[in-house]
Amino acid sequence: MSLSPASKPVKINVDRSAGRLTIEWADGHRSEFDAETLRLLCPCAFCQGEAGRPGWLDTNPTLTSIQTQLADVRLIGAYALAPTWADGHDTGYYTFESLCENCPCAECTAVRRRPS
Ligand SMILES: [Zn+2]
Ligand SMILES: [Zn+2]
DSSP states (O other), rough: OOOOOOGOEEEEEETTTTTTEEEETTSOOOEEEEEEHHHHHSSSSSHHHHHHOGGGGOOOOHHHHTOOOEEEEEEEEHHHHHHHHTTTTOOOEHHHHHHHTOOOOOHHHHHHHHHO
């Protein structure tokens, strides 16, 4: 898998007490994910479902503070991050590409909403 330069992180910062993940990309852009936003993006089969079956997040669950508390973030090779949540959930591998695509900043949100 090759990353486009824009989805290559140059700096990753995890602020556990604030519950925030900040990524600075090679193109100078900065993405700030709060823990809840990040939790809702969890790409694992349990959360998002697989093979057409809905996942846990499709049931619009009410997240508890334990479920949205970042306990740890592991770097998976050079392509992904795997957060561990305080409830023990750690099976979501967030590729940098998907994190880049899901950047929650106003600028990126506006671009995604624009019909192509
Ligand atoms: Zn998950
Ligand atoms: Zn952005």
